[in-house]
Amino acid sequence: MRAVIIAALLCGAAVRTAPGWTLEAPAARRTACVISFNSFDEIQAFRSSLSPDEFEFLDLAPQGPLPAETAEPTGDQPPPWIFDRCRPDIRCDVAIYSAEFAGRFFGKNGFSLSLQEMEEASCQARCDGLFHDPQEVFLLACNTLATKDQDGRTPEEYLRILLDHGFDRASAEQVVELRYGPLGPSFREALRRIFAGVPQIYGFSSVAPKAVVTAPMLARYLAAKGDYTQHLEQAAGRSDRNVDLLRAFKDTALTQTTGLKRSEPGAQDRDAVCALYDEGRRVPDRLRIAHAMMSRDDFLAFVPTLEVFLARHPPDRFDGESRALFEEITTLDAARERILRLVTDLNVSALKLQLAHFALEMDWITGEELRRIAVDGTKKLLFRPLTSEAVDIICEIAKRQNLGDDFQSPDLSTGLFEVSEGVRLLDCLRPADERVNPRLADALDGADPSLRLWAGYALSRRLPLDDSTLTRLAGYLNDGLPDLRARVRWTFVAQGPLSNEASEAVHAQDPVLAEELGRRYRSAARRR
Incomplete structure (x- = not known):
């Protein structure tokens, strides 16, 4: 998220295909690879300052409509659009990401790129030109190089910022947990892993100015550098502090780091993560890697990657060697106890259910226990004042667990049927009790058009309807x-x-x- 001060919320930057930009990069020129998700100001600062005789700009943003995403990743799911940009003839000297950021790069142009998608792509040799060959990477969005440490905002304040900016409650909670909690690596370490080997990476450790503010800063920096080709040549392979850039961004949270080096302990972690994504490897071999990850004190940093692996290779399909290896993982008491403690201690949230679902995949809880967690959490939310955030959580719970048989018409307050958000909740919950139908039909006579439309939609998803309701x-x-x-x-x-x-x-x-x-x-x- 980007802001000149904390009150000015999320960062912006634009993606358009600039006239004359192409994916064919003449070898004689340096290559600036750009992906702009929101506004064009920051990219234009580079384009206006770098000589077209020395730099070719490659717009890597997706062109045309993207394939629909499935709710869960599977082996049959098309790879993310960034994989289409991985070609042997593309080698970036400078990479510039201009966006808003909250665990994924996004913006007004309708496409996004998650850290998980970038991480998986960066593991493939054909993507080296995008992720490992650049001399410099600019990550122009808030929190891109944030650690797990708390900054000027509390987690609760960050959650409110995300909600105010249009995130649903479930997604916002996951972002906050990734930003401040033990689950997953820090944004900084995730991006260092993604851009392993890059000598200079620039980003923000907290909030950042909006693109209209940073663009003049970039222009001043580029003017101070003068011949940028010469700058790259002199800085090749070095990770010296970029004094000119940091001076241009004085009094902001801009910071500098390097991509992960082979000499660092984290390089082995990257190898292990990449191995889990590698569908060319045998599942038993990857389960051995998963066992090693789950045996570590910091195993929670790897849980998001393990969830992707298990979603693509469901444990109930394991047999023989794979089944035996998986059962060894399930006997890791320290990991089991820590996950179950989080499931017990966390407040009602989509994250709580996500971890409970992971515990189910690991055979650490039963399906009935997962259902009880889901039902109890939903009941608690139903007793709270109705908010969009509570509805988002219930809808997220209902995606993972069918709750229709657990709630009868008397369990549902009259107020739920009188506002559109209440009917949206009922549509997600989808109680099987037919006594709900006439109460939804009553909402068709409401004064609020949104309420009436939601009531009609909810009824259309309860087929077959009884004669009284149809009449x-x-x-x-x-x-x-x-x-x-x-x-x-x-x-x-x-x-x-x-x-x-x-x-x-x-x-x-x-x-x-x-x-x-x-x-x-x-x-x-x-x-x-």
Whole structure:
């Protein structure tokens, strides 16, 4: 996140394909690789200052629509878009990331890049030109080089900043935990690992100025350096303190570090992480690596990577050697006790359930225990004042655990049916009790259009509906809200064959739709 002061929240920077920029880099020139996620100011400072005779700018941002992401990574999932930029003929001398940052680089242009995606790509030799060949890397976003130490903000204040900037509660909690908690490496160490071998990495240890402020700072720095090609030649392989850059960014949180060196103990950690991502390795060999990670005192730093591995290789599919190795991991008492302590001690949150789900994968809790954690957490949230944050958490819990049979209509307060956020919660919870249907139907008569639309949407996801609800729903086929009319119509099409009572109710409101539904069902009956 970026700010001139803490109150000015998240950092910005833009990604557009600049005219004349290309992925074909003439060998005679240095290569500046750029990815701009939000605004163009910082990239333009470089482009305006560096001679086009000496520098070719390669815009590595994704072009065109990206494939839809699945909820969980799988072996069949398309690789992240950054993999498409990994080519033997691309070698960056300078890499510039201009963005907002919160565990992933993102911005207004609708695409993002997570640390996990970057880490996995950086493990592949074909991506060396992007991640390990640069002489300098500029990470122009807040917290990119933050440690786990607390800065001028408390974790609670950072959480509020993320929520105010549009993060849902579940994502915001995960970012805060990665920033301040024991789970995963620090942002600084993660990016040092990603850019292993790079002599000079620049980023912010806390909040950072907005791009409109940093762009003039960059321009002053580049002007002070003069011949930047000569600067790179003189600095090649060296990690000296960049006095000119730090002077230009005086009174900001800009800091400098190096990529991970082979001589550092962390280099072995990077090798182990890369091995877990390597689908060319046998699963048993990677389970041995996982065993070594889970045996360490700092194993929590590796849990996010282990979660990716287990999502791609579910333990219930292990057999033979893999099953025996996995069972050895599950006997590691210190790791088990620490995870279970976190699951017990953490407040109700998406992170709590994430760790509980990891404990389930490790056979440290049963499916029934996971369900009890999910149900108890949801009940606690239902007794709290209704907020968007609480709804986000319940929806995240419901993604991982089906709770529809655990909540009956009497468990749900009247207030939930009177506001759109309450109905959104009910849609996520999806209680199986049919007594919920008439209460949702009552919300269709509310004064708030958002409430009415959410009620129609929630009912359309509870098919098949009972006759009483369908008869009421038919009364909205000619509603004044076009989106509600469309949703109700879709509901009748998706419902299947209607009773005579429901058919008559539809015919009374929309004879054409009633005839269409009749033809559809008669045709289906003949095919059977």
